[in-house]
Amino acid sequence: MTAMTTSPAPRIRIEVRDAVGTVEISNPARHNALSVAMMTELAAALRALSEDSDVRxxxxxxxxERAFVSGxxxxxxxSRQDDAARQAADDAATTLFTQLSALPVPVIARIHGYCxxxxxxLALGADLRYADTRSVLAIPAARLGVGYPLEQTAALVQTVGPAAASDLLFTGRRIAAVEAYAMGLVDRVVEPAELGKIVDDVAETIAANAPLSVRAAxxxxxxxxxxxxxxxxxxxxALGLATEAVARCRxxxxxxxxxxxxxxxxPAHFTGR
Incomplete structure (x- = not known):
């Protein structure tokens, strides 16, 4: 059974199939760059998936083919030089990443091209990051005069350590997927033709497991x-919520x-009850 919904603007698309919710970010003219409106739509899409009990x-x-999200x-x-516009952009980003971090189910970032x-x-907010060999990753904040947000900086440091985080943030340099894997920034690197199947297989494996157990984990x-x-x-x-989630499994x-x-x-047939 397949359910398909689309956000009011077609740049954020949601598909739910067999307990796997897929969110596609589409702004191909700008390599899937996120506008403020898209951030708002993406946050709404993630909220909808978090409230869908069928999504695991x-x-x-x-x-x-060219980008995951180019920034x-x-x-x-x-336009963000205006105080109101800047505040709106900051609020949209905060809401998006708060919603991403609040998702109770596992999130997989399927990375290709520019990230x-x-x-x-977004990738750092995911639980698992799989990239293809043509992926290029970077945080060019220092090249743009942008202060990279504290929450995302913390996630970067937790993921790769302070030295590698310093390298990426201070230089703004682009790295290939193989180097990203070596520093722990991505969890697996595969050939482009294999990426979709591998992500699908992992998602299906997770979806087939006991939902309460996965959420507790x-x-x-x-x-x-x-x-x-x-x-x-x-x-x-967070400890209180985790304790409750583990107890519910019992x-x-x-x-x-x-x-x-x-x-x-x-095979077990889990229902999430």
Whole structure:
């Protein structure tokens, strides 16, 4: 069964198929650069998927062959000199990345071509990052006079460490997928023709597992990260949510189904209850 919805503007597209929610970012004339309006639409798309109980995993991808997301739409930068416009842009970005971080299900970034600036921020907000060999990654904030947001800088440091984060942020240089893999920025690098199938296979594997268990695992990983950041309030809140998520698994129908399926030597049919 397939459900298909499209945001009011066709630049952010959502497809839900077999418990996998795919979000496609489409602005091919600008290599899928994110305008302020697109950030707002993307946040709404992610919110809709987070509220859809049928969705067990989300895949982020860029339309076309040339880019995942090439950054924020630089053509809008001059207009942001106005205080109101700048505030609107900041609010849209904050809402987007807050919504991305709040997704209770795993997020996979399917990276091809350019993954720059805001594209890197989206990728860093994902739980898994798979790239093809032609991918080019960078955070060119220093070349544009932009202050890279603190939350995304923290995610970068947690992912690659302070030295590699310093390299990327100070120089703004572009790196190939192989170097990104070596520094831990992406989790796997494959040939372009293989990327779609590999991401689909991983998404399908996650979607076939017990949803409550997967959500509990994500909540626990998030709690560990929050605690490591030294924010006592955020860490405590995340720990409470993770504890509740793990406890819910203990009394779930899926726990009984998983045990029975193992004993009967058959695939389990999980319902998220």
């Amino acid at each position: 995993v989300v895949v982020l991808r860029g339309a076309g 924020a739409d630089i053509s809008e930068f001059p 720059l600036g805001a594209g890197m921020a 994500k909540a626990s990983i998030r709690a560990v990260r929050r605690l490591s950041e030294g924010d006592a309030a955020a860490g405590s809140a 009394t779930s129908h899926d726990l009984r189904e998983g045990a029975l399926a193992f004993l009967e030597k058959r």
